[in-house]
Amino acid sequence: MDGLSAVLLAAFTALLALAAPLLAGDPDMLQDLCVADYKSLEGPLRLNGFPCKRPENVTATDFFSDVLSLPGNISNPVGSTITAVNVEKVPGLNTLGMSMSRIDYVPWGVNPPHTHPRATEMLFVLEGSLDAGFVTTAGKLFVRTVCKGGVFVFPRGLVHFQKNNGGVPAVAISAFNSQLPGTQSLTEAMLAAFPLEHTDVLVRALQIDGGAPVHVV
Known part of the structure; x- marks a missing residue:
């Protein structure tokens, strides 16, 4: 291998090393905004995300939602309900790599074990007290009580859960580093x-x- 080939190979290897961490989240945006154009989804083609609205059709409403201001309707056996604010609810989130959810718990209610394959989650306890935990791929459990005002982080893709450990309702807000964490x-x-x-x-x-x-x- 000549000197030029060795330099090119080294440069290519370095680029691959730099690219790998970027795969851990949503792709970076290349413009100020790309408001999701839901009407364009009627065709057979689909992007990794949503097509953009024409700039002249974008309004402030595309970036607004008030659904987290109201408690969710908890009518299920597990005793919790999730209200999501993601790109499917707020089109202005398209390409921004973030979303949020509100979780309401009845007394002793549970958010059962689940995963988010496309995002890390940060949970902020707004009211009440929760037992929150996750399990690593090695089978180790990390769990602790998180009281009002506390924060707990669930790494991307790992199985995790929450349980209201009190006799009163609880509320938490979750933030994700994906517009659609799944x-x-x-x-x-x-x-x-x-x-x-x-x-x-x-x-x-x-x-x-x-x-x-x-x-x-």
């Missing part, structure tokens, strides 16, 4: 997605009785 519930992924002919996979994985069918009511 949420995958472990319960739904394991039980609701598996057709009955593949329940043997769950029987072996969860070490449960294979005599009864596994399903979600």
Whole structure:
């Protein structure tokens, strides 16, 4: 290998090393704003994000939402509900790499184990007290009580949960470094997605009785 080839190879390797960390979040924006144009999604093509509105059609309303000001309707067995403000709700978030959610908990309510495959989450406890924790890929559990005014961070993609540890309602606000972090519930992924002919996979994985069918009511 001549000197020029060696220099080019070294430069290419350095570029790859620099590019790798950039894959950990949404792509950087290359313009002031790119308000999501939902109407353009009717065609067969889809970008990693949403197409941009024409600048002359952008208004201040594209960057506004007040949905976090109201508590969510908690009508489910787990005792929590999530109100999301992401690019699907606020078109002005497109390409900005961030979003938020409000989580309301009934007394002793739980936000069950789940993951966000595209974002790290920072949880701020607005009211009440929560037990918050996550599990690493090595199977280690990190959990602690987070009181009003406290913050807890869930690393990207790791299984995590919260539980209201008091007899009064609790409220938390979550911030994400993605315009659409995605949420995958472990319960739904394991039980609701598996057709009955593949329940043997769950029987072996969860070490449960294979005599009864596994399903979600």
